Amino acid sequence: MPDDEGHPDTAEIELGRVLAALADPLRRRVVRELAAGPKDGARTCSSFALPVGKATVTYHFRTLREAGLIRQVDRGNSRMATLRRADIERRFPGLLAILTAEETDAAAE
Amino acid sequence: MPDDEGHPDTAEIELGRVLAALADPLRRRVVRELAAGPKDGARTCSSFALPVGKATVTYHFRTLREAGLIRQVDRGNSRMATLRRADIERRFPGLLAILTAEETDAAAE
DNA sequence: GGGGAGGTACGATGCAAGTCATACCTGGAA
DNA sequence: TTCCAGGTATGACTTGCATCGTACCTCCCC
Numbered sequence: 001m002p003d004d005e006g007h008p009d010t011a012e013i014e015l016g017r018v019l020a021a022l023a024d025p026l027r028r029r030v031v032r033e034l035a036a037g038p039k040d041g042a043r044t045c046s047s048f049a050l051p052v053g054k055a056t057v058t059y060h061f062r063t064l065r066e067a068g069l070i071r072q073v074d075r076g077n078s079r080m081a082t083l084r085r086a087d088i089e090r091r092f093p094g095l096l097a098i099l100t101a102e103e104t105d106a107a108a109e
Numbered sequence: 110m111p112d113d114e115g116h117p118d119t120a121e122i123e124l125g126r127v128l129a130a131l132a133d134p135l136r137r138r139v140v141r142e143l144a145a146g147p148k149d150g151a152r153t154c155s156s157f158a159l160p161v162g163k164a165t166v167t168y169h170f171r172t173l174r175e176a177g178l179i180r181q182v183d184r185g186n187s188r189m190a191t192l193r194r195a196d197i198e199r200r201f202p203g204l205l206a207i208l209t210a211e212e213t214d215a216a217a218e
Numbered sequence: 219g220g221g222g223a224g225g226t227a228c229g230a231t232g233c234a235a236g237t238c239a240t241a242c243c244t245g246g247a248a
Numbered sequence: 249t250t251c252c253a254g255g256t257a258t259g260a261c262t263t264g265c266a267t268c269g270t271a272c273c274t275c276c277c278c
Contacts, residue, residue, distance in 0.1 A: 015211045016134055023129040024236080046254065056237055058256055063235095077245045078254050092210075094203025101201075102124050133266080155224065165267055167226060172265095186275045187224050 006066045010087040013068035018092065021067035026050055027060050028099060031069055034083035035100045042073075042080035115175050119196040122177035127201065130176035135159055136169050137208060140178055143192035144209045151182075151189035 008014075022028050030048055034041065045061050052060075061081060064070045069088065070081045088096055117123075131137050139157055143150065154170050161169075170190060173179045178197065179190045197205055 016132065019128050020132040023125065023132050025125055053238055092207045095207060098201045098204060162268055
């Protein structure tokens with residue numbers, strides 16, 4: 001698959017899709033960790049240690065990518081994920097702040 | 110059922126629940142219309158003319174209520190719904206602005 | 219005191235979401 | 249070159265969500 005497959009343009013990011021993607025605690029945790037990291041910080045899918053199988057991890061990252069929340073680029077063997085900070089902030093100002101403010105207690109340990 | 114049944118306290122409003130509630134276009138439309146109306150404006154469930162049956166309308170309003178987004182009070186025959194503006198704004202600043210900014214094109218006509 | 223409008227409760231149904239096991243592909247490391 | 253780690257694709261399964269029909273309750277109004 002080509003690199004930029006399934007990455008919607010900034011203007012095409014739909015609120016419904018974004019909210020549906022963020023309704024899942026695991027996906028919210030990924031976005032939160034990316035947002036807490038350095039700007040444009042790239043991490044591999046497996047570095048999040050989600051408590052689900054490999055196939056499910058792929059599924060969640062695809063959901064985030066198709067919603068327009070993350071960008072995934074092939075880098076040799078693995079695939080790096082970055083948060084589309086500027087795009088999200090432009091379309092939905094304040095959304096990332098709401099996510100990072102969430103307590104990390106019960107949600108998706 | 111008592112009046113304040115199923116209304117979570119302000120501090121108990123969970124982000125996951127709120128996002129899940131707002132993932133549905135019909136429920137988002139209800140919140141958007143309430144937010145566009147006057148502050149503390151109360152409307153009956155049926156005044157939204159949602160394109161679904163009565164039972165489904167009840168279901169959606171219960172979902173919004175249990176998520177903490179609206180408050181429902183019995184008023185004689187019918188039941189008035191108000192947006193919990195201040196509570197939402199305190200817990201998730203900017204969220205209502207994001208919702209009201211959504212274009213009302215394809216979503217839930 | 220009906221009767222009807224506005225809502226809720228309950229059960230059933232169709233479909234999408236989240237999960238996994240398995241098989242497979244691809245680069246780097248040994 | 250041979251493996252293995254990291255990801256994807258596919259099919260299957262389970263659970264939950266959105267929906268409806270029907271039955272029921274309760275006020276208001278005539």
